[in-house]
Amino acid sequence: MMVTPVVLSFLFPLMGTLVLAFSSGRLGARGSSVIGVGSVGLAALATLWAVLSHTGDREIITLWTWISVGDFQPTIGLGVDGLALVMMAVITGVGFLIHLFAAWYMTGEAGITRFYAWMNLFVFSMMLLVLGDNLLLLFLGWEGVGLCSYGLIGYYYQGLDNARAAFKAFVVTRIGDVFLALGLFLVFMELGTLDIATVLTRAPEFWAEGSATANLAALLVLGGALGKSAQVPLHTWLPDAMAGPTPVSALIHAATMVTAGIYLIARLNGLFLLAPDVMLLVGVIGAISLLLAAFAALAQTDIKRVLAYSTMSQIGYMFLALGVGAFDAAIFHLVTHAFFKALLFLSAGAVIISCHHEQDMRKLGGLWRKLPVAYGGFIVGGAALVALPLVSAGFFSKDEILWQAMAADRNGLLIAGLLGAVLTGIYTVRLVLGTFHGEPGSDHARHPEPGTNLITHHLPLVVLAVLSTFIGAWLYPGLGGLFPDAPGEAVEGGHTLLQVLAIGAVVAGLALAGWLFLMRRPWLDDVASKGAGASLWKLWHHAWGFDALFDRVLVRPWQWSVRMLRFDFINLIMNLPALIARGFNAGLVRSQNGRTRSYAVVMVFGATVILLALALVPGGVA
Amino acid sequence: MEIAFYLSGLVAVLATVGVITGTSPVHAVVYLIVSLIAVAMVFFALGAPFAGALEIIVYAGAIMVLFVFVVMMLNLRPDAERELTWTHPRHWLGPSLLALVLLGALLALLRQGGVSEVIDGELLTARAVGLTLFGPWLMVVELAAILLLAALVTASHVGRRSNPLNRKMTGNRKRGGTP
Amino acid sequence: MNGIPMEHGLILASILFSLGLAGLMLRRSMLFVLMSLEVMLNSAALAFVVGATAWSQPDGQAMFLLVITLAAAEASVGLALMIQLYQRYRSLDLDAASRMRG
Numbered sequence: 001m002m003v004t005p006v007v008l009s010f011l012f013p014l015m016g017t018l019v020l021a022f023s024s025g026r027l028g029a030r031g032s033s034v035i036g037v038g039s040v041g042l043a044a045l046a047t048l049w050a051v052l053s054h055t056g057d058r059e060i061i062t063l064w065t066w067i068s069v070g071d072f073q074p075t076i077g078l079g080v081d082g083l084a085l086v087m088m089a090v091i092t093g094v095g096f097l098i099h100l101f102a103a104w105y106m107t108g109e110a111g112i113t114r115f116y117a118w119m120n121l122f123v124f125s126m127m128l129l130v131l132g133d134n135l136l137l138l139f140l141g142w143e144g145v146g147l148c149s150y151g152l153i154g155y156y157y158q159g160l161d162n163a164r165a166a167f168k169a170f171v172v173t174r175i176g177d178v179f180l181a182l183g184l185f186l187v188f189m190e191l192g193t194l195d196i197a198t199v200l201t202r203a204p205e206f207w208a209e210g211s212a213t214a215n216l217a218a219l220l221v222l223g224g225a226l227g228k229s230a231q232v233p234l235h236t237w238l239p240d241a242m243a244g245p246t247p248v249s250a251l252i253h254a255a256t257m258v259t260a261g262i263y264l265i266a267r268l269n270g271l272f273l274l275a276p277d278v279m280l281l282v283g284v285i286g287a288i289s290l291l292l293a294a295f296a297a298l299a300q301t302d303i304k305r306v307l308a309y310s311t312m313s314q315i316g317y318m319f320l321a322l323g324v325g326a327f328d329a330a331i332f333h334l335v336t337h338a339f340f341k342a343l344l345f346l347s348a349g350a351v352i353i354s355c356h357h358e359q360d361m362r363k364l365g366g367l368w369r370k371l372p373v374a375y376g377g378f379i380v381g382g383a384a385l386v387a388l389p390l391v392s393a394g395f396f397s398k399d400e401i402l403w404q405a406m407a408a409d410r411n412g413l414l415i416a417g418l419l420g421a422v423l424t425g426i427y428t429v430r431l432v433l434g435t436f437h438g439e440p441g442s443d444h445a446r447h448p449e450p451g452t453n454l455i456t457h458h459l460p461l462v463v464l465a466v467l468s469t470f471i472g473a474w475l476y477p478g479l480g481g482l483f484p485d486a487p488g489e490a491v492e493g494g495h496t497l498l499q500v501l502a503i504g505a506v507v508a509g510l511a512l513a514g515w516l517f518l519m520r521r522p523w524l525d526d527v528a529s530k531g532a533g534a535s536l537w538k539l540w541h542h543a544w545g546f547d548a549l550f551d552r553v554l555v556r557p558w559q560w561s562v563r564m565l566r567f568d569f570i571n572l573i574m575n576l577p578a579l580i581a582r583g584f585n586a587g588l589v590r591s592q593n594g595r596t597r598s599y600a601v602v603m604v605f606g607a608t609v610i611l612l613a614l615a616l617v618p619g620g621v622a
Numbered sequence: 623m624e625i626a627f628y629l630s631g632l633v634a635v636l637a638t639v640g641v642i643t644g645t646s647p648v649h650a651v652v653y654l655i656v657s658l659i660a661v662a663m664v665f666f667a668l669g670a671p672f673a674g675a676l677e678i679i680v681y682a683g684a685i686m687v688l689f690v691f692v693v694m695m696l697n698l699r700p701d702a703e704r705e706l707t708w709t710h711p712r713h714w715l716g717p718s719l720l721a722l723v724l725l726g727a728l729l730a731l732l733r734q735g736g737v738s739e740v741i742d743g744e745l746l747t748a749r750a751v752g753l754t755l756f757g758p759w760l761m762v763v764e765l766a767a768i769l770l771l772a773a774l775v776t777a778s779h780v781g782r783r784s785n786p787l788n789r790k791m792t793g794n795r796k797r798g799g800t801p
Numbered sequence: 802m803n804g805i806p807m808e809h810g811l812i813l814a815s816i817l818f819s820l821g822l823a824g825l826m827l828r829r830s831m832l833f834v835l836m837s838l839e840v841m842l843n844s845a846a847l848a849f850v851v852g853a854t855a856w857s858q859p860d861g862q863a864m865f866l867l868v869i870t871l872a873a874a875e876a877s878v879g880l881a882l883m884i885q886l887y888q889r890y891r892s893l894d895l896d897a898a899s900r901m902r903g
Contacts, residue, residue: 594899596834601826604720611727615734627805631813638817638840642824647832654836661817661847668810668854673846673865680869681843685876692880693832696887701830701894717826725819732811739855740804746859754859755866762863766870773874781881783888 005050006061006080009092010127012043013120020117029112036116037099040123044092051085058197060133079133079196082479086331087130087263090338094255095123097460101346102247104456105353109245115155119251122148126256130263135184135194138264142180142228145257146173152248153241165240172237176227180264183220187271190217200270209274218275221268222282225261229315231289236546238312239296242304246349249304254311254345255338262318262334266327269483273325283323283405287416290316292544294423298430299540303348303359306431309543310385311341313420317401320413326404327483332476333397339472340384340394343464347377350457351435354448361434363441370448375436377461382432384468386425386510389503393472400488403498408487418505425509426516433517623667623743630663647693647701651686658682668741672748810851817844831886831893835879842872 016039020032027035058081066074078084099119106112125144132138154166188194190213191202207214225231230238241253252258265272265282272279290313297309314337321330351367351374352359368375384394398421405414440446451457467475480486488495516524527533539545565571591602637657644650658681665674755763817840824837846868853861883893890897 592902594902595896597826597829597895601717601720604717604724604822604826608720608724608727611724611731615727615730624805627809631809634813635816635820638820641836641840642820642827642833647830650833650836654839657817657840658843661843664810664813664847665850668805668850670850670854670862673850673853673862676866676869677843677846680873681839685839685873688876688880689832689836692883696884696893698832698893701892704892704894714827718823721819721823721826724822725815728815728819729812732808732815737807737811737855739807741807741810741851741854742804744854744857746854746857746862750859751862751866754863759860759863762867766867769870769874773877777877777881779881780878781884 004061005046005053006078006088006131007063009043009046009050009088010124010131012039012046013124013127015039016120017117017124020113020120023113025113027113029107032113032116033103033106036112036120037096037103039120040092040096040099043123043127044096047085047088047092050080051089054080054082054085056082075134076137077133078131080131082477082482083263083266083331084130086335086477086479088127090335091123091126091130091256094338094342094464095126095251097464098247098251098255098342098346100456101250101349101460102245104451104453105247105349106245111155115152115245118148118151118155119248122152122252122257126260129260133196135187135196135199138196138267139180139184142224142260142264143177145252145260146170146177146228149173149241149252149257152252153244155244155248159243162243165237165243169237169241172234173227176224176234179220179222179227180224183217183224186213186217186220196267200268203271203274207274210276211274214271214274215278218272218278219281221264221271222278225264226285227261228264229258229261229319230312231261231285231315231319232292233546235289235293235312236543236550239305239308239543242302242308246304246345246352249308250342250345250349253308254341258311258315259318259334259338262315262322262330265319265322266331266483269327272322273484279323279325281323283320283410283413286316286319286321286323287413287420288316289313289319290420291416291423294420294427295540296543297427298423299537301361301541303351303361303364303431303435304345306361306427307341307344307348310344310424310427311337313424314341314385317398317417317420320417321401321404324405324408324410324413324487325484326401326408326486326488328478328480328486329397329400329404331479332473333394333401335476336384336393336397336468336472339464340381340392340468343377343461343468344381344385346461346464347374347381350374350377350451350461351448354450355442355444356449358442358444360441361431364435364445365438366436366440367445367448368436371436371450373451373458373461377465378432378436380465380468382428384472386428387421387502387506389506391470393468393470395502395506396470396473397476399499399502402502403495404486404488406494406498407491418501421502421505422509422512425506426513429510429513430517627664627667630660630667633657634660634664647698648690651689651693654689655682655686658686667743669743669745671745672751807851807855810855811848814844814848814851817841817847829894829896831879831883831895834895835876835883838875838879839872842868842875846872 016035019035020027023032058079061078061080063076063078066076099116102115102119106115109115122145125141125148127141129138129141129145132141150166150170153169154163156162157166184194187199191199191206193199193202203214207217223234227234238253238258242249244253272282293309293312293316297306297313300306300309314333318330318333318337321327321333348359351364351371354371354374355364355367358364380392384392386392387394387398389395398417402414402417402421405417466472528537542548634657637653637660640653641650641657644653658677662674662677662682665671665677821837821840821844824840825834828834828837846865849861849864849868851861853859853865886895886898887893
C-alpha cells in the first residue's frame with residue numbers, strides 16, 4: 001500500500017478514531033480534544049498536499065486486493081479526481097474548522113472522547129464515500145456516515161427525545177439506503193461491475209436512453225440520495241437531527257453528510273443522463289423541497305431548526321441543478337453552501353453556548369452588541385444564504401444554478417428557484433432580527449457570556465466568514481471538464497436578464513422582510529395568531545405535517561397489522577419447534593448436573609456400548 | 623520368568639483394588655506405589671528392563687512423591703472420615719457392574735483379535751529404545767518436551783495460593799504471594 | 802520355559818484399566834480420582850510395553866515414554882487443581898465443585 005497524501009488524509013481520522021475509541025477515557029478532555037482536532041487538521045494538510053500535487057487526471061490508488069481468483073480480482077481502490085478532491089477539501093477543511101470550534105463548544109461536556117471518536121470516524125467514512133472508486137466502497141462510507149450521524153444525534157443520550165431523533169434519522173435514512181442497495185444490486189446484475197468508471201462506460205452501451213432498466217436504476221439510486229440529503233419525502237429526519245451538539249449539526253447535517261446525495265448523483269451522472277424522466281424528477285423534487293423547506297423555515301422558533309430547514313432548502317437548489325444537468329453548478333453550490341452554512345451553524349452555536357443553551361428565538365434578541373463575532377458570522381453567512389449580489393459566495397453559485405435552469409428551458413424550476421430566493425431572504429432576515437435585534441426575551445439573553453478564545457472560537461468563525469464571501473466562490477476551481485456539458489454552454493445570451501431577475505428576487509425578499517418585520521410587526525403577529533393565518537403558521541411550523549402524515553399512513557397501519565399478526569395461528573405452528581427444543585433443553589439441563597463422576601459414568605457407558613457392539617458383531621473387528 | 627509375571631501381576635491387581643477401595647489417603651498412595659512397582663516387575667519379567675527402571679524412577683519415584691507431598695500438605699482427615707459415608711455399597715453397584723461389563727468387552731475383543739505371540743523374555747535394551755526415540759520418534763520427543771513445559775506453566779499458575787478469584791473465600795487467611 | 806502369552810499381558814492391562822475406571826467412577830475424593838487416572842494411564846503403558854516386547858519392536862517402549870510424560874504432566878496439573886479445590890471448599894469432594902451444572 002502506497003502512502004500518498006490521499007491515503008494519509010483518510011488514515012489520520014481513522015487513527016484518531018481508533019486511539020480515542022481504545023483509550024477508554026484515559027486521555028481526559030484535553031487529550032481527547034487535541035487528538036480529535038489534530039487528526040482532522042493533519043488530514044486537512046494532507047488534503048492540501050494532495051490538491052497541490054494533483055495532475056488533473058483521474059488516478060486510481062489501489063490499496064489492496066481482496067482476493068485473487070483467476071480474472072476476478074476485486075480491489076479496494078481510491079479514485080482521485082477533481083470532484084473527489086473538492087469534496088475532500090470541503091470535508092477536511094470545513095471539518096477541521098468545525099472540530100476546532102467544537103473544542104470551544106464542547107468544553108465541560110461529558111463524554112468528549114466519545115464525541116471526537118464519532119466525529120473522526122465520520123470524517124473517515126465521508127472520505128471513504130467520496131474516494132471509493134467502487135460503488136461498494138462508496139456504500140461502506142455511506143453507511144458509515146449514517147452510523148456516525150446516529151451516534152452524534154443521540155450524543156446527549158440521556159434525553160429520550162434525543163434518542164428518538166437519532167432513531168428517526170437512522171430509520172428514515174435507512175429507507176433510502178435500502179433503495180440505494182437495491183440500485184447497486186441492479187447495476188451489478190445488469191452491468192456486471194460496481195467499479196464507477198466501468199459502470200459509467202458500460203451503462204450507455206448496455207442501456208438505451210430512457211429504457212426501463214436505466215430509469216429503474218437511476219430511480220433507486222435517487223431514493224438513496226433523497227434519504228441522505230433530506231429531500232421530500234425522506235426529509236423528516238433532518239429537523240429532528242438538530243438534537244445533537246451544534247458542531248455536529250454544522251458538520252454532518254449541513255456541510256457534508258447531507259450533500260452525499262448530491263455527490264452520488266454527480267458521480268453517477270452518466271447513469272442519470274440515460275434516464276431523462278428521472279432527471280426531471282430530481283429537479284422537481286429539488287424544487288418542491290426548496291419551497292416546502294423555505295416555507296417551513298418561516299415558521300420556526302428554534303434557531304437551529306430554521307437553519308435545518310434552510311439547509312434542506314439549499315440542498316433542494318442543488319437537486320434542482322442536478323435535475324437540469326448542471327452538475328458543476330450543483331457541486332459549486334455544495335461547496336459555497338458548506339462554507340456559509342457551517343458559518344451560520346457555528347455562529348448559532350456561539351449564541352447558544354453564550355446564552356446557556358437557549359435556542360428559542362423568542363427568548364433571544366438584542367444580542368448584536370454583546371456577541372459581535374457571532375453577529376458578524378450571522379451577517380456574512382446570512383448574506384451568502386440569501387445570495388446577496390456580488391459580495392457573497394452564495395450569489396455566484398445560486399446564480400449559476402438559476403441560469404442553468406433557465407438555459408435548460410425549465411421555467412417551472414426557474415420560478416420555484418426565484419420564489420425560493422425571495423423566501424430565503426424573508427426567513428434569513430427574520431432569523432437575524434429575532435436573534436440579535438429587538439428586546440431580549442429572557443435573562444439568558446440579557447446577560448450572555450461571549451466566547452473569548454481566539455483559536456477555538458474566533459478563528460473558525462473568521463475563516464469561514466472569509467470563505468463565505470466572494471473569496472470562497474473564487475476558490476472553487478470549476479469542474480466543468482469532469483461532467484457532461486451543462487445546458488448553459490449551448491445558450492447564447494440571456495444571462496444578464498437572469499441576473500437581473502435573481503438580484504430582483506433577493507432584493508424583493510429583503511425588502512418584503514424589512515417591511516414586514518420592521519414596519520408591520522404588530523399586524524403580522526395579529527395575522528399569525530388567529531384564523532387562517534394561525535392554521536397556516538401551524539402547518540408551516542410542522543413543515544406541512546409530513547410527520548403526522550407518515551404516522552397515519554405508514555406507522556399506524558403497520559402497528560395495527562403487527563398487533564393482528566400477534567394472534568396468528570401460523571405463529572403457533574412456528575413456535576412448535578421452539579417448544580420441542582425447549583423440552584429437550586430442559587432434559588439436557590438436568591443431565592448437566594456438574595458432577596464429574598456422572599459425566600465419567602456416561603462416557604464409560606458409551607464406550608462400553610461401542611466396544612460391546614464391536615465384540616458381538618459376528619466376524620470380529622480385525 | 624512366568625512365575626514372576628503372574629505373581630507380580632497378581633500383586634498389581636490386588637494393590638490396585640486396595641487403591642480404589644481404601645479410605646485413608648496415605649494408605650492408598652502406598653498401595654498405588656506397590657501397584658506401580660509390581661507393574662515394573664512385570665516389565666522386567668517381560669524383558670523390558672529399561673521400561674521397568676523408568677517406571678520405578680519416574681512413576682513410583684517422582685510422580686508418587688508429588689502425591690505424597692500434596693497429601694501431607696492438605697489436612698485430609700475429615701475427608702477420610704466422610705469417605706466412609708460417601709462410599710455406600712448402593713453407589714458401588716452400578717459403576718462396578720459397568721466397569722465389569724467393559725472388562726468383559728475388552729476380553730472378548732482380545733479373544734477375537736487372536737493374538738498368539740508369545741513373549742519369551744528377549745531383552746529390549748535401552749540402546750534400541752534410544753535409537754528409536756531419537757530417530758523416527760524425534761518429533762514425539764519434542765512434543766513431550768512442550769507438553770511438560772505447558773504442564774509446568776499451568777501447574778505453577780493454577781497452584782498459586784493467592785488466586786484473585788478465591789480471595790473472597792479465603793479472605794481471613796494470611797495472604798501470601800506466589801509461593 | 803515356554804514364555805508368556807501376549808494375551809495374558811493384555812488381559813492384565815485390561816484388568817488394571819477396568820479397576821482404574823471403576824475407581825474413577827466410584828470415588829468422590831479428587832485424590833482418589835487422580836490416582837485412578839494414574840492407574841489407567843499405567844495400564845495403557847503396560848499394554849504398549851507388552852506389544853513392544855511381543856513383537857520385539859522398540860516403538861512400543863518409545864510410546865511408553867510418551868505415556869509416562871503424559872502421566873507426569875497430568876499429575877502435576879491435576880494436583881495443582883486439587884490444591885485449588887481444597888483451598889476453596891476445604892475438602893476434596895468433587896461434587897462440591899458443581900457450579901457449572903445446567
